[in-house]
């Protein structure tokens with residue numbers, strides 16, 4: 300038996316090591332994932348984040364059948380929570396650990412903020428049919444509100460802050476970005492920024508402004524397929540627009556200037572088959588130059604858009620099967636990151652970390668970027684309503700959570716309208732973990 304990943308410090312500080320008693324009976328923890336490899340089985344514990352390699356015999360006899368109740372290895376498995384007492388309520392134990400660590404992880408009730416997502420506008424130039432903002436009110440930030448946003452940030456900012464430009468399409472109203480950034484610089488507030496954009500208008504902004512005034516470090520740009528599919532999906536407001544070519548050129552321009560790109564591939568039943576080709580095109584065009592970019596695929600959100608997107612069961616099976624294959628392809632090509640097995644994060648996102656706010660074009664605020672018309676927590680002009688903020692803390696709990704191997708690493712929020720939990724999403728998440736287990740194991744073999 301061999302330890303491949305030793306971790307778990309914070310969990311052990313709370314739970315300690317489990318006592319091993321001859322009169323007790325033990326069973327495998329339901330937080331363990333076993334993966335067959337050449338030398339035996341890898342066992343990864345999703346709560347302690349430790350991983351072991353066992354021989355086939357150890358796996359069968361020690362782990363599954365718990366034969367050798369008094370041997371050193373058996374005690375190790377018990378002490379490190381791979382085996383738990385028959386009567387153990389692991390779900391309750393895990394929820395308690397997460398609750399304590401989450402409170403330590405969270406910010407200080409929005410007294411000080413480290414991340415501001417700013418919607419320069421809710422207008423967009425691309426009119427994607429699947430947009431979750433379809434039907435929402437359209438409005439753009441004025442220069443006066445932009446000045447007020449900068450003043451609000453200077454009153455509430457932590458010493459180090461990041462800004463994220465969001466929309467709609469943030470570049471449709473990029474003038475206010477410059478106003479906010481210049482005012483923050485004048486007030487000596489250090490910041491960097493990122494942007495979520497369709498990428499079409501980057502050639503309309505001076506690169507020097509983006510680098511030195513906006514301090515733009517990373518952009519997230521979505522692609523919907525190869526050229527024909529992309530242009531058929533987007534409905535740019537400009538006549539005769541070849542959006543695909545223009546966006547690809549803009550990505551190249553940004554990368555060459557040292558701005559990183561995170562390219563999101565929106566997967567639908569119509570485009571999923573050609574995404575591997577698109578990955579090759581992107582890699583061929585931008586790879587091998589030392590430019591920093593990554594690619595991550597994601598199925599489109601169901602229930603949004605015009606008409607609201609729905610997959611049939613067969614379509615969903617198909618899209619998720621291809622999603623897994625695409626993720627594996629990206630990992631093989633080094634274009635996406637492995638799942639981080641030792642990552643300890645007990646908050647879900649901006650909505651529950653109490654360090655982030657979302658500022659709308661008129662100055663109202665929410666804490667979830669998917670809520671631009673409702674769920675306001677206040678505005679830059681008045682106090683934050685902590686009752687609304689705290690209403691986001693409740694976790695999503697469904698009957699499947701009780702026996703879910705992902706529970707220790709799952710922080711999904713009850714109010715979140717984007718992150719679903721289905722058989723498909725769980726299968727995908729577990730697949731990423733299994734891939735990362737094999738990756739860590741292979742690295743450990745190379746290190747020997």
Ligand code: SF4
Pocket residue numbers: 695696697699700701703704705706709710711720721725
């Ligand atoms: S992945 Fe789904 S079933 Fe598992 S713990 Fe999270 S919400 Fe519950």
Ligand code: SF4
Pocket residue numbers: 647648649650666667668669712714715716717718
């Ligand atoms: S949509 Fe869900 S995951 Fe995204 S910020 Fe809102 S609550 Fe968080």
